[in-house]
Amino acid sequence: MPVVEFQAARPSHRPQAQTNNLHRANPVSDPRPTNDVHLVSVDDQRARFDKVVLPHLDDAFALARWLTGNRTDAEDVVQDACLRAFRAIGGFAEGNARAWVLTIVRHTAYTWLHKNRPAALVMVDDLEAAEEAQSNRSEPEVETPESILIAKTDSAALEAAIAALPAPFRETVVLRDIQGLDYREIADVTGVPIGTVMSRLARGRRRLMATIARSAS
Amino acid sequence: MTGLMPHDDPTLLVHAYLDGELDPINSVAVEQRMADDPALVAEYERVAALRQLLAERLPREAAPAHLRGRISSAIGLRQSRAQPSWRALAASIAVTAVLASGATWLALGPTADNGTADAIVADHIRALMAPQPTDVVTSDQHTVKPWFNGRIPEAPRVVDLAKDDFPLVGARIDVVGRTPVPTLVYRRHRHLISLTAIPGSRELEMAPVHKTMDGYNLMNWTDHGVTYWLVSDVAVSDLDQFCRLFRTTSPATDQ
Numbered sequence: 001m002p003v004v005e006f007q008a009a010r011p012s013h014r015p016q017a018q019t020n021n022l023h024r025a026n027p028v029s030d031p032r033p034t035n036d037v038h039l040v041s042v043d044d045q046r047a048r049f050d051k052v053v054l055p056h057l058d059d060a061f062a063l064a065r066w067l068t069g070n071r072t073d074a075e076d077v078v079q080d081a082c083l084r085a086f087r088a089i090g091g092f093a094e095g096n097a098r099a100w101v102l103t104i105v106r107h108t109a110y111t112w113l114h115k116n117r118p119a120a121l122v123m124v125d126d127l128e129a130a131e132e133a134q135s136n137r138s139e140p141e142v143e144t145p146e147s148i149l150i151a152k153t154d155s156a157a158l159e160a161a162i163a164a165l166p167a168p169f170r171e172t173v174v175l176r177d178i179q180g181l182d183y184r185e186i187a188d189v190t191g192v193p194i195g196t197v198m199s200r201l202a203r204g205r206r207r208l209m210a211t212i213a214r215s216a217s
Numbered sequence: 218m219t220g221l222m223p224h225d226d227p228t229l230l231v232h233a234y235l236d237g238e239l240d241p242i243n244s245v246a247v248e249q250r251m252a253d254d255p256a257l258v259a260e261y262e263r264v265a266a267l268r269q270l271l272a273e274r275l276p277r278e279a280a281p282a283h284l285r286g287r288i289s290s291a292i293g294l295r296q297s298r299a300q301p302s303w304r305a306l307a308a309s310i311a312v313t314a315v316l317a318s319g320a321t322w323l324a325l326g327p328t329a330d331n332g333t334a335d336a337i338v339a340d341h342i343r344a345l346m347a348p349q350p351t352d353v354v355t356s357d358q359h360t361v362k363p364w365f366n367g368r369i370p371e372a373p374r375v376v377d378l379a380k381d382d383f384p385l386v387g388a389r390i391d392v393v394g395r396t397p398v399p400t401l402v403y404r405r406h407r408h409l410i411s412l413t414a415i416p417g418s419r420e421l422e423m424a425p426v427h428k429t430m431d432g433y434n435l436m437n438w439t440d441h442g443v444t445y446w447l448v449s450d451v452a453v454s455d456l457d458q459f460c461r462l463f464r465t466t467s468p469a470t471d472q
Contacts, residue, residue, distance in 0.1 A: 049292070051431055054285070055345055056450070061280035075284055082288045097432020098450050155274045176236065177271040180406050182452035183238050198229045205232065209267055 045089055052092060053085045056101045059179055063102055066174045067109040068117070069163060081108040099185045106171065106189055153212050161211040169204030176201055227254070231261050235268065237454045272382075272406050333393055333415070333446070334437075338430050340391040340400065341411045341448045350409055351387030351402045358469060361388045365399050373399040373414035374443070376466040383410070383459055403459070410449040410459060418444045425460050427453060436460055 053060075060081060064074035081104045092100055162170060171190060175181045186201075187194045227250050233239050234247040251257045344350040353364045358375040365372035368390055377385065386402040391413055400413040423439035436447040436456045445463070447456050 046292075051342065055342055056432075057280045057285065057288075058278065059450075061284065062278035065278060071281070075281065075287070078280065078284060079288055079291055083291055086292045094429060095432065096429065096434075100432065153270055153274065155276055158270060158274050173271075177268055178275060180408055180451055180455070182454050183233070183236065185452065198233060199226075201236075202229050202232050205264055205267055209263055212267075212270075 045086065048089045048092070049082075049086050052089060052097045053082060053101055056098045057082075059098060060101055060105045062179065063105050063171075063174065064109050066162065066170060066178070067106065067167070068113065073112070073116075077109045077112050078105065080112065081105040084108060096185060096188075099181065099188050102175070102179075102181075103189045103191075153215075157212065157215050161208050161215070164211060165204055165207055169200050169207060172197060172200040173204040173208065177205075227257055228260055231257050232264055235261065235264055237452075237458055277407055334428060334430055334435055336391070336393045337411070337413055337435065337446045337448050338433050340393075340413070341409075341433065342431075344389065344402070344411065345409065349387075350389070350411075352389040354387040356385045356387075358385060361385070361401065364388060369397050369399055371416060373401065374468055375401060376463055376468050378403065378459070378462050378466060381458075381462050382406075383462065405449070405451045405455050405459070408449055408451045410447060410451060410456070412459075412463070413446040413448075415444045415446065416442065418442050425457075427456075438464075440464060 057078070060078050061074055064077040064081070065071055068074050068077055081101075085101060085104050088104070162173065165173065168190075172186060175186045175189060176183075181189065183194050183197050183201075186197045190197070192200075227247070230239070230243070230247050231251070234244055239247060251261060353361065355361055355364075356379065358377050361375050362372040365388065375385070379385065383403045383405055386404050386409065388402060389400050390397045391400045391411075392398070393413070393415060396415075398413055398415050400411050403410045403412065418439045420439050421442050423437075423444070425436050425438035428435040428437075433448050433450055434453050434456055436453075438445055438460065445460075447460060449456060
């Protein structure tokens with residue numbers, strides 16, 4: 001029964017409509033009336049960028065690194081994402097700045113990967129479709145007691161296990177367990193319903209535990 | 218999180234329970250199901266262990282120092298402009314001073330809330346950008362209170378929430394309006410939570426209120442005439458939990 005529901009929820013890792021608009025004209029040169037909120041001075045735009053985006057640079061970089069797999073690519077992605085955020089800053093209303101920044105970073109990262117590392121993204125759609133067509137119980141069973149997981153896992157093994165997760169699971173686990181977003185924020189950033197966030201999180205965590213248990217035994 | 222549960226796979230609900238995403242009714246329901254099902258308890262313990270592992274064993278990921286410079290030059294920012302918080306702080310002091318001219322301290326009531334919220338957020342941002350988010354670094358509540366004594370009239374209530382995953386990082390003095398006020402800094406995983414205590418509220422008790430400002434989550438409430446302000450980029454559910462714990466945990470007896 002959950003199968004239908006998950007498939008219905010699948011227009012998953014398409015970027016949100018909001019992020020698709022990021023390439024629109026630079027608000028500064030936008031010839032709309034002066035009382036339009038999108039029309040801000042360059043100074044205001046910079047001040048807002050400093051206030052809204054820069055405090056979340058560490059989070060932006062961390063997400064980019066988990067999505068691209070290395071720090072050099074992550075720097076390129078974050079710089080590109082910051083340029084997009086700067087152009088779009090006039091359209092950012094009061095709200096969750098961190099989620100907004102991470103949404104842009106995520107979208108930029110996948111665009112960047114499609115262009116520069118297409119191999120990294122191949123099969124993700126198919127993999128998720130295949131998994132969802134199976135029962136929700138198809139995740140590997142983990143029998144190792146939690147004490148052993150904790151005692152034996154070092155950070156390198158943990159990083160490798162996260163890096164090995166398929167992208168939809170990896171981004172969900174990273175956003176929740178490493179970056180501390182709540183379900184609603186993750187749903188906003190990844191553009192999927194909360195139910196999908198929940199099932200991806202559970203699956204991602206179960207896969208992680210299975211990998212860790214294997215390497216610890 | 219009522220109404221957000223599109224299915225009732227008990228395993229997913231155990232995860233949501235651990236993530237603090239369930240409302241009290243659903244939490245009780247999950248606890249009851251766990252009491253009847255050892256497999257769910259095992260899942261609970263594994264996931265709790267995994268969460269702890271991820272929180273403790275992964276090195277903190279900071280953006281490399283040169284990235285800020287790369288971004289600044291990419292968007293044509295000069296380095297000297299990267300300090301908006303002082304301007305915001307100055308602006309908010311001006312606003313608050315106007316709103317509360319005269320009896321600045323006592324007039325920091327609900328009408329001045331936006332000015333106060335502005336100052337609270339500006340102080341928090343400035344702390345995040347400074348080399349140290351606190352003036353005194355300590356995880357010991359017994360060190361914090363004496364540090365405040367002598368700097369401000371009254372040391373704030375300090376409680377130890379380390380066992381609940383909110384370790385104390387330190388404390389600093391912030392300025393709201395023109396008044397120095399005590400701020401405690403706690404940590405939730407890698408995120409800092411600033412808790413500012415402003416005495417002299419007109420109301421003796423006020424229930425918690427949520428706000429969002431510049432992307433930061435804020436919460437304020439009043440206990441015994443002291444208004445507490447929480448600001449952080451952690452999830453609202455974490456702030457709720459912190460607020461609940463802070464209000465219900467007794468401070469250790471002062472020496």
